[in-house]
Amino acid sequence: MNPSLQKLDVHPLRGELYHELHSRPFQVLSCPARVTHIALLTSPEQRRTQFRHLQKLHRLLGFEPPVREVSCYEKDFGTLRIRREMHMEFASYTFINRRDAEADPFEATGISHLPEGWLEDLAGQVVAAFHLDLKQVEHGPDEDLQQVRPWFEGLRLVGSSPQEGAARVWGSFRLHSDGFGRFMVFNRQMSDSQLGRLTQRLVEIETYRLMSLLALPLAREISPQLADMDQQLADITQALADNHDIDEPRILARLTDIAARIEAFRAHSTFRFSATRAYHQLVLTRLEELREDELSGHLTITEFMTRRLTPAVKTCESVGDRLEDLSRRVDRASDMMRTRVELAIQSQNQELLSSMDRRSKIQLMMQHTVEGLSVVAISYYLIALLKIGLDSAYDSGLHFDKSLALGLAIPVVLLAVWLSIRRIHRRFIRMARKEK
Structure with a gap:
């Protein structure tokens, strides 16, 4: 028995990662066919409106509508096939008409058999809208050009032979009288799968060209x-x-x-x-x-x-x-x-700091002056008080030389007052330094 992944821790997005590479498969187209591609800029609300409108189309054509929106939805209604793709900022619709194979090019298109009024009610701003006419031919390039010229209303053509000559592609990259662009693809020896891939590339080139020019x-x-x-x-x-x-x-x-x-x-x-x-x-x-x-x-x-x-x-x-x-x-x-x-x-x-520094120096000098005056003033009042005390002591019977005692007390008082003020000054300085 082969080992199983059931007991392993599988990443929750593993299935989506595998599905992503297959979410927009190339179409398989057979000649002849008439294809119309429309790309519309959409908002989230318009996308929801478009999906409801797509469900309405299914009911009008007598088919069961889809119940869940997917990035790429494709439905075959018999002779009409519709493909809807959701991109980052736009939604695209591809309509394939396989009923009117013998009609003249661009007279019958991919949208010829849509229910009346359905396309006109499609939400969003149309950026790209063009028809492709796919034919199976066995003629040379000169005959191709003779067939092509009348269907592009006289506009200058751009043409090439892609896939190493397996087909011829003609286009004008202009709007025509019906408001659509036009391409003609003459298939020489491409299989249905190869033709589908070529058509898808042409559709993407024209759509992305217009989107890039916005x-x-x-x-x-x-x-x-x-x-x-x-x-x-x-x-x-x-x-x-x-x-x-x-x-x-x-x-x-x-x-x-x-x-x-x-x-x-x-x-x-x-x-x-x-x-x-x-x-x-x-x-x-x-x-x-x-x-x-x-x-x-x-x-x-x-x-x-x-x-x-x-x-x-x-x-x-x-x-x-x-x-x-x-x-x-x-x-x-x-x-x-x-x-x-x-x-x-x-x-x-x-300049402000220099000015403040000068003012601080002036204030300091004034402070020193005031301190000197304060020493004198305080000493004067203390000596006056001391004189009153000496007079009271002398009057009470103590005999001493009042003048000599007062004279000796003056320098002592001055020194004591000066030392006290200096001590207070140093105390404030220590307090300021602690705050720093």
Whole structure:
């Protein structure tokens, strides 16, 4: 008997990790077929609304609706197949129509047989929406082009021969009169599985291309304001370098305003720019997987994307890098201003301490003067009291020289008073040192 895992501690996510690689399988498509793909930006609430709307579609078509939402759901309704995929910020729907094989391209599409009004009620913002017409052909490339031109309304075509000539792909990467994009795929010698993978790659290239470009309007909006803030920051830095007298509170207020605007831009754009880089990388990966051969006189999909998409993505990356650079420069300018203010405060504190030191010395000198006067005053009153005592003793019958006794008592009293004051003074000094 083979050993079992039942007694081992199995990670709770182990099953999900295995399932993840199989959560979005490639479709198997046979020619001919009409495919429509729609991608919509969604919020969590819109996703829940979409799932209820998907359940409604099942009921309208007479099928049992799904009870649980999954990342990739696929259902075959006979001649209509629907695939719904959930992504980080968008949901995508792929509709495959296998009924109208003999109809003209793009007159019958993947959504032709959806219940009336169902698609119009789909929640979310449409980003990508395009049709694909899949045909089985045995003709050469020239005949392919003659067939293709009328169906793209005279727009300039981008074409290639992917999978080492096993198919021909044509597209315009533009919106047509019906509001959808269009692709035509002429299958020469691809199996149903290979055709499904090719179609999936085309769908992902177009969807991720559009998703990556969502950041471009934002980059164009931010760029002029970054130039203005850049100039303001340069003026502030130059003023600091020239070491002119400047209004520190006003400069700090300007720096704080610039920093706040930059952080607002970063909060608004960081996710979008990061998503653009991720989507662009996915596009490049899918383009490599196409393994295209050039069709004479036409740009391949890879050449078109490299020439048009990459500069747009680089623009977004440049604006994102510029935001980060401005943020770092504002931090350095703020540090310089704080250092300048701290040095000014330290200079003021030094002057204040010097002034306090001078006042303390004056107070000490005054204190010594007052102590000397206090010794004299206290001694004067003590000698006066002593004189009264000597007079009383002399009047009571004691005979002595009052003047001599009083004269001898004066230095003794002065010394005693001075020693007492010094003792009190030393006591206070010891108390102060203990407090330190």
